[in-house]
């Protein structure tokens with residue numbers, strides 16, 4: 032672990048709760064941290080602006096990669112106003128884009144190598160598994176091997192949230208001294224409202240459920 036202190040990491044960064052928690056985690060682990068945001072025509076330009084503001088406040092180098100081709104491949108509810116956010120019983124939610132995480136991590140690796148970083152940090156998580164096959168631990172481990180072979184380089188993909196539920200992700204932010212920051216400055220809401228959000232959309236409901244559960248647990252621990 033001592034060696035990591037001298038090394039550089041690139042965090043895949045959206046400005047949301049998960050990736051911001053990962054940023055704070057990475058700042059503790061590594062000597063130097065950069066963040067990388069993918070612009071794929073998100074519904075809300077606020078998402079990019081939010082990521083930009085957090086990176087500036089945290090004093091980390093921020094690169095925004097144009098991934099608008101994703102929208103060309105797979106028009107979906109995250110990028111198109113005319114596609115509603117919904118999830119039918121037994122199906123993937125309409126926010127799903129096949130291979131999105133595969134593409135993001137692969138682009139991040141190409142970027143990281145030329146930036147002199149072998150560590151990649153991503154907030155993917157298998158616990159609240161919503162059916163995204165390329166967010167599974169087995170996929171990340173498999174891609175890590177493939178990336179190392181493809182570029183003859185020793186990447187290490189870190190997934191600090193992989194086995195955490197939403198309440199545990201809040202707990203991690205708290206342990207990193209970033210609870211209030213993550214709560215107030217990050218954007219998870221599909222309606223583009225920073226912090227606690229609109230409270231109505233699926234992303235807000237999920238975030239709030241985790242928060243309520245963590246706050247109850249914290250109160251109990253302090254009682």
Ligand SMILES: [Zn+2]
Pocket residue numbers: 219220221222223228229230231232233234235236
């Ligand atoms: Zn919302």
